[in-house]
Amino acid sequence: MKATGQILKNATGWALPAVILLVWEIAARTGLISPNVMAAPSAVAEAFWRLLLSGELIRNIGVSTARALSGFVIGGSIGLAFGLANGLSGLSRNLTDTTLQMVRNIPHLALIPLVILWFGIDEQAKLFLVALGVFFPIYVNTLLGIQSVDPQLVEMGRVYGMSRTTLFFRVILPGALPAIFVGLRYALGIMWLTLIVAETIAASSGLGYMAMQAREFLLIDVVVLSILIYALLGKLADSFARLLERLTLQWHPAFQTA
Amino acid sequence: MSVIALSPKSDAPVKTAKDTAEARALRETTPTQWFPYAAPQARARDPRDTAFSFRDISRKFGDKTVLDNIDLDVPAGQFLAVIGKSGCGKSTLLRLLTGLDKPTTGTLTVNKGENGENRTRIMFQEPRLLPWARIAKNVEVGLTGIAGGEGAREKSLAILREVGLADRAGEWPSVLSGGQRQRVALARALVAHPYILALDEPLGALDALTRIEMQQLLERIWLQQKFTAVLVTHDVAEAVALADRVIVIDRGRIALDLDIPLDRPRRHGSPELARLEGQILDTLFGEKAG
Numbered sequence A: 001m002k003a004t005g006q007i008l009k010n011a012t013g014w015a016l017p018a019v020i021l022l023v024w025e026i027a028a029r030t031g032l033i034s035p036n037v038m039a040a041p042s043a044v045a046e047a048f049w050r051l052l053l054s055g056e057l058i059r060n061i062g063v064s065t066a067r068a069l070s071g072f073v074i075g076g077s078i079g080l081a082f083g084l085a086n087g088l089s090g091l092s093r094n095l096t097d098t099t100l101q102m103v104r105n106i107p108h109l110a111l112i113p114l115v116i117l118w119f120g121i122d123e124q125a126k127l128f129l130v131a132l133g134v135f136f137p138i139y140v141n142t143l144l145g146i147q148s149v150d151p152q153l154v155e156m157g158r159v160y161g162m163s164r165t166t167l168f169f170r171v172i173l174p175g176a177l178p179a180i181f182v183g184l185r186y187a188l189g190i191m192w193l194t195l196i197v198a199e200t201i202a203a204s205s206g207l208g209y210m211a212m213q214a215r216e217f218l219l220i221d222v223v224v225l226s227i228l229i230y231a232l233l234g235k236l237a238d239s240f241a242r243l244l245e246r247l248t249l250q251w252h253p254a255f256q257t258a
Numbered sequence B: 001m002s003v004i005a006l007s008p009k010s011d012a013p014v015k016t017a018k019d020t021a022e023a024r025a026l027r028e029t030t031p032t033q034w035f036p037y038a039a040p041q042a043r044a045r046d047p048r049d050t051a052f053s054f055r056d057i058s059r060k061f062g063d064k065t066v067l068d069n070i071d072l073d074v075p076a077g078q079f080l081a082v083i084g085k086s087g088c089g090k091s092t093l094l095r096l097l098t099g100l101d102k103p104t105t106g107t108l109t110v111n112k113g114e115n116g117e118n119r120t121r122i123m124f125q126e127p128r129l130l131p132w133a134r135i136a137k138n139v140e141v142g143l144t145g146i147a148g149g150e151g152a153r154e155k156s157l158a159i160l161r162e163v164g165l166a167d168r169a170g171e172w173p174s175v176l177s178g179g180q181r182q183r184v185a186l187a188r189a190l191v192a193h194p195y196i197l198a199l200d201e202p203l204g205a206l207d208a209l210t211r212i213e214m215q216q217l218l219e220r221i222w223l224q225q226k227f228t229a230v231l232v233t234h235d236v237a238e239a240v241a242l243a244d245r246v247i248v249i250d251r252g253r254i255a256l257d258l259d260i261p262l263d264r265p266r267r268h269g270s271p272e273l274a275r276l277e278g279q280i281l282d283t284l285f286g287e288k289a290g
């Protein structure tokens, strides 16, 4: 009884997208939507199958994902390191925080012309942009998280004789974790966004490049397919972050189910 | 009035009066049930041992002298209550005792463990549990640098049984009530068998009934473990019910040092307790109160 209710509830959420797909398909077939403007869902599915068989799709997804993740790891770890250092040490904060806050005000995508001048359309250009975009949300939220750790808990840790490392791992880091996760999820969004822009403007492989090539040959189904895959990858990254969050923040009242 | 709030911080007057009425009703229905524990046995350690001593201790914040040449010797195993108006320096005294703060002048001697380890514990007004650690893990914090692993787990479960929370060992602090959290904090403070336990208004935030329950628990564990207790409180009735000795701090000095030579178990509201309460209140407010 309960299970059927659950299935029904899930099904209602999917009803609207299904109807939209259906209407879209009919509109495309009857010529209501010109094939130059929008491809029919069936055409997109066909393009998906075709590119999947040729291996082109997998290769481009692989290239884009590798770029996204390596940029994320580079920018994220530097951001985390600076966030931790500046949260824990006043000296480090005084030295670097003002500078970083100033650089933060430059939209990183505005640097694209400069980055192309520096790196051409090589891999470094994309890595640099993604890393730069990911750096700030992680940095800002890690710093904020550490600064918002309850000083009473820190004092308690000291009274009980915790060493600096123990204090960090038992009190400060867990206390900062919720904020770090906020930064992480925000950074994942920025990561895909940056990569899409960078790949559309300056690349010779990857999903963005595939979309731009398709545009040249007026393959609108492939363009739509690339957009959908970007959306899917973004969703995947976010779900992964949520899962990680749920696993590590079990103690948090917001994540307690029972 | 058996619960006398000296600080505006400790509760709204209306609430205190109401809770006290409930408490009194309960007390009168079960007169012999209060503090039904054995009288103190001989202390394990020689009572002539001094747990700690303050010698001419002063603490100034800028120009402001908060503690002014305090001299205080506390024998091992004594239950000392510290009373005083808000802002008179009670917490400062405890912070000095537990090493969270240093005196401006004077010498402080505190009994350490055999290897010089810190055997002084403090319990705050708030439980200060780690929200991300389960109850048993929180109690194990009290064994930092003393025990770890399986041994620490067993010790923490044993003390949780003592405070009546063994069945909650695997839960998160956020699901416990205020009184239960404070009991976990007590367990954490006691798990390493401290020589000195400093308590900074640990029961101030609890309702009157939970407070009486906690007082009984505290007395029972103190009788068992024989540590030296230093209890800062606003509640004069609590002080005379629990302590062997009460000191009143006023304008940075010890204004009254009073022994409470009554046998345990003590009954709340007995005439001797009332007389001692009156004497303390007189010191605090001059002869007008009483």
Ligand SMILES: Nc1ncnc2c1ncn2[C@@H]1O[C@H](COP(=O)(O)OP(=O)(O)OP(=O)(O)O)[C@@H](O)[C@H]1O
Residues within 6 Å of the ligand: B007, B009, B061, B066, B084, B085, B086, B087, B088, B089, B090, B091, B092, B093
């Ligand atoms: N770090 C500090 N810097 C400056 N002044 C301080 C500091 N700590 C305490 N004081 C001052 O010392 C005085 C005594 O403070 P303390 O916290 O010991 O009072 P208390 O007796 O515990 O009061 P309460 O009963 O309200 O808790 C207060 O006037 C307070 O302003």
Ligand SMILES: [Mg+2]
Residues within 6 Å of the ligand: B090, B091, B092, B200
């Ligand atoms: Mg205080």
